[in-house]
Amino acid sequence: MAPRTRLTLHAPPTFPPFPGWVRQALTSESLDDAMFSAGAALAAIHPIARSEHPLGALWRHRLSLSNAAVLARHGGRTEDEAALRDAWYLRRDDDDPGPGGRILKAWRHLGERRAMASKDWTLRLSALFEVRFSDALEDVVTQADKLMVGQGSAITAAAEIAAASLRFVPQSEPLALWLADMVLAHRLKWPMAVPLIAGQVRRGDLRAAAKSGAADDGWPRACALAYARAAAGAADLYVDLARRAERLLAAAPKLRGKDADTMVAILMMEDAQPAGAGKTASDRSMRRLFERLVSLGAVRELTGRSTFRLYGL
Secondary structure, eight states: OOOOOOOOOOOOOOOOOOOHHHHHTTTOOSHHHHHHHHHHHHHHHHHHHHOOSTHHHHHHHHHHHHHHHHHHHHTTOOOOHHHHHHHHHTSOTTSOOHHHHHHHHHHHHHTSGGGGOOTTHHHHHHHHHTOOOOHHHHHHHHHHHHHHTOSSOHHHHHHHHHHHHHHHSTTOHHHHHHHHHHHHHHHTTOSSOOOOGGGTOOHHHHHHHHHOOTTOOHHHHHHHHHHHHHHHHHHHHHHHHHHHHHHHHHHGGGOOOTTHHHHHHHHHHOSOEEOOOOSSSOHHHHHHHHHHHHHTTSOEESSOOSSSOEEEO
């Protein structure tokens, strides 16, 4: 019998470390200093956001999860990251993931390539954020379209669309933050948006943003500092995931299951996976595969449960 052809994945690329001086400047008092810090922070993650390596998908999924957990808490919900992960990965494809899971759905969509096209945003955003299809929503989308291709600071454009959204559609703070990240990604010419601001912006700043005027620099400064903090956290997350990915790739040649190579590829791109039956392997075989990966230090069991377990980097 001919030996099985192995699926080989490349190690994730490494990038220069996040500049320490930016971390020390995350409490800048002036608008100019805040904008400078945010620009430097976003420049540091620019090559990560532009990378086409599969690990970028996992990076965005983890950022989506952390952003969604913060938004769920802001909305008065009790779901943390673990509960949102359960709601997403332990459902059938056609199941409703629940209110918290729907927040996660919107933020996972934010990090997808297809979300970058604004052609059907009005309908799509109405469904994602459960807001009424209206002239106000269309006006927000029209404004986002203009800001995505305009001149000037990407951070200023993100702050502007967030403030406009909060004025036109005040019942949906998440919509404003989703659009901010999307406008920023278009201005920076990233292939996909990176979920950033929702996990770092303060609710008091959002309330002020809806009332801010052209001469008010409070919201632009708060938005810039939120992006600087978010970029620092995103850079740290990538370093951790790249280290874990290298361990997984080192363990891959030791695996013998029929679906082993496919699962390694999935784990490089997805936040979590249940130990269910694969395309050619049984449920029991997949459980053994994950137990082997855990014993090799290549993946973690993410739930701490004895049943309905989820595994990931």
